[in-house]
Structure formats: structure tokens, C-alpha cells
Amino acid sequence: MNGYFQIDRPKILILEDEPLVADGLCKHIRDLIPDAEIVEVLPSVKRAISWFEKSAAPDLIFADIQLADGISFDVFKRFEPSCPVIFTTAFDQYAIRAFEVNSVDFLLKPIEKTELKIAFEKLRKRREVFGLPDFRNALERLNSGKIYLERLLVSHQNSLIPVGIDEISGFHKAELIFLIHRDGRRFITDFQTMEDLETKLDPAIFFRANRQFIIRIDEIKQIKTTHKGLEVHLKTSQISAVEVSRERSPLFKRWLLGGH
Incomplete structure (x- = not known):
């Protein structure tokens, strides 16, 4: 069973209009996941729509944003595949839009095998910890009015990073208000109040412990x-350490048990 996908012979679809880039990506994929089946390499929006x-x-899609006859976002406007997407492009101006499509990662060309391995590791962690949200679930949250942040832009050395x-x-x-990264780094966010931030975080994952802290369930x-x-x-x-008051302790315990 493949460690990244928890299935044998995961099926991978590639949307890419540059043959050399597609060949290089296929080679990296086969090096990292020898049993992966690359079901198709499609160079255009038209052929991708026809394929869907x-x-x-498939189990995973690699999507170049700029294809031969348009952009891959046009494919995902029409189809909602129940699988993750890793976007690839030579232009980083599409990064934020790619994040809005519930992607696992956003890779800039030329794609290095080490970067691809990190993307696969993100995919594995999301499956293990949260269960991977798909496009249809994201659409259901949109229709129900319950949209939670997938990524944040934070300030770092006079730059914004996702x-x-x-x-x-x-x-x-x-x-x-600082974001605390799992590797220990701290980043300044644009949020003015913890109340505003709290409403945008999935309550199954994050809990407002007190005035100063919001904590993550699997970081405890x-x-x-x-x-x-x-x-x-x-x-x-x-x-x-983070204090949870006696008054909020029952809410905290219910949250830990999944009763948020």
C-alpha cells in the first residue's frame, strides 16, 4: 500500500502543455511513487473537459495553470473532482487563486523532486490528521455559508507568504496577532481581533483557549x-503552556471529544 495515498497503484492525472515539463514531472513521480499510474497527460482545457x-x-491531479487554450481553473469550474490538486506554474501571481480551489500545494516551475516530495508529504498528513477535504465538500461549505480558512497570508521580512x-x-x-508555525516560527497576521480570526477557523481543529491564545487540537x-x-x-x-479557565474547561473537554 502506498504511504502517501494509502492505496495501491494511485491514479494520477497531469494537465500540462509543455512536453519536457510533463516528462520531467512523470519521472519525479515515478521515482517517488514507483507504483503510481499516470493515467493521462492532457495539454489543453478542451481535452481535459473531454477526459472528465x-x-x-483520479486519486491526484497535477494541473499547470496556463494550458494551451486557457487556464485550468476553467476545468474546475465545470467539474468538481473528489481528489486533491497540486497546481504548477511558472508564474506566482496565480498562487492565491489556486489556494481558493482547495489545492494541496502550489509548485513553481521548474519543479524539483525535493519540492514534489514535500507536497506528497503534505498530502499524506492531511489524509491522516483531518481526512482530505474534496471539491464537493468545499462547495457544500460554500452553499451552507460555512467556509473556513485553508491558508493565510502572513508577513515575513517585508514579504507576504502563504x-x-x-x-x-x-x-x-x-x-x-501572531501565527505560530509548527516549526516554531512566528508570523504577523493581518487580523485585528481574535474574534474575527476565530470565526474563520474550523472549530473542529481550533479552540479559543483564552483571550490571548487559539490552539490546535493535534498540537496538544x-x-x-x-x-x-x-x-x-x-x-x-x-x-x-496555555491556560483554560474553569468556566471554559467544560467547553474545552467537549471540543476534545468531538462535541464542538
Whole structure:
């Protein structure tokens, strides 16, 4: 069974109009996932639409954004495949739009095998921890009005960089609201209030522990009882402990048990 997909012979579809790029990507995929089946390499929106009309959804799609006759977003406007997508492009101006399509990752050309391996690892983690959300589920959340952040743009060294929701350990409000990355780094966010941020986070994953902290469920390492309530210790070294008051402790326990 393949470790990234938890199935044998995962089927991978590639949307790419540059033959040399497609060949290189196929080689990297076969090096990293020897049992993968590349079902088709499609160079155009027209051929991709025709393929989806006749074929079952693959297990993963690699989609170049700019194809021979348009952009791959036009394919996904028409079809909602129940599988993840990794976008590839030579132009980073499409990054934010790609994130809005619920992609697993966004890779800039030329694609290196090490970057592809990291993307596959993200895919594995999302399957193991959260269960992979698909396009149809995203559309259902849109129709129900329940849309949660998939990624955030944060400030870093006079630049903006995207951080996936699965990379976030929690949030800390000091003078500004900081995102705490799972690797320990801290980034400034654009959010003005914790209340606004809280409404945009999936309550199955994040919990508002107190005024200063929002924490992530799978980042919890240990919970201790105190005279004030609960003391939550997280895996990241950037946060020593987070207090949950006695009044909020019942809500916290229900959240841990899946009763959010």
C-alpha cells in the first residue's frame, strides 16, 4: 500500500502543455511513487473537459495553470473532482487563486523532486490528521455559508507568504496577532481581533483557549489540572503552556471529544 495515498497503484492525472515539463514531472513521480499510474497527460482545457466527461476521477491531479487554450481553473469550474490538486506554474501571481480551489500545494516551475516530495508529504498528513477535504465538500461549505480558512497570508521580512492551515500550531495575541508555525516560527497576521480570526477557523481543529491564545487540537501534548482550571501544554517550544479557565474547561473537554 502506498504511504502517501494509502492505496495501491494511485491514479494520477497531469494537465500540462509543455512536453519536457510533463516528462520531467512523470519521472519525479515515478521515482517517488514507483507504483503510481499516470493515467493521462492532457495539454489543453478542451481535452481535459473531454477526459472528465468520460472518465472516473483520479486519486491526484497535477494541473499547470496556463494550458494551451486557457487556464485550468476553467476545468474546475465545470467539474468538481473528489481528489486533491497540486497546481504548477511558472508564474506566482496565480498562487492565491489556486489556494481558493482547495489545492494541496502550489509548485513553481521548474519543479524539483525535493519540492514534489514535500507536497506528497503534505498530502499524506492531511489524509491522516483531518481526512482530505474534496471539491464537493468545499462547495457544500460554500452553499451552507460555512467556509473556513485553508491558508493565510502572513508577513515575513517585508514579504507576504502563504501558510497552509495544516502548518499552523496556533495563534497568539500580543500587541498584534501572531501565527505560530509548527516549526516554531512566528508570523504577523493581518487580523485585528481574535474574534474575527476565530470565526474563520474550523472549530473542529481550533479552540479559543483564552483571550490571548487559539490552539490546535493535534498540537496538544499534555493537559494538567490547576486551581484555575486547565493548563494545556503544546508541542511547539514557542508556547510553554496555555491556560483554560474553569468556566471554559467544560467547553474545552467537549471540543476534545468531538462535541464542538
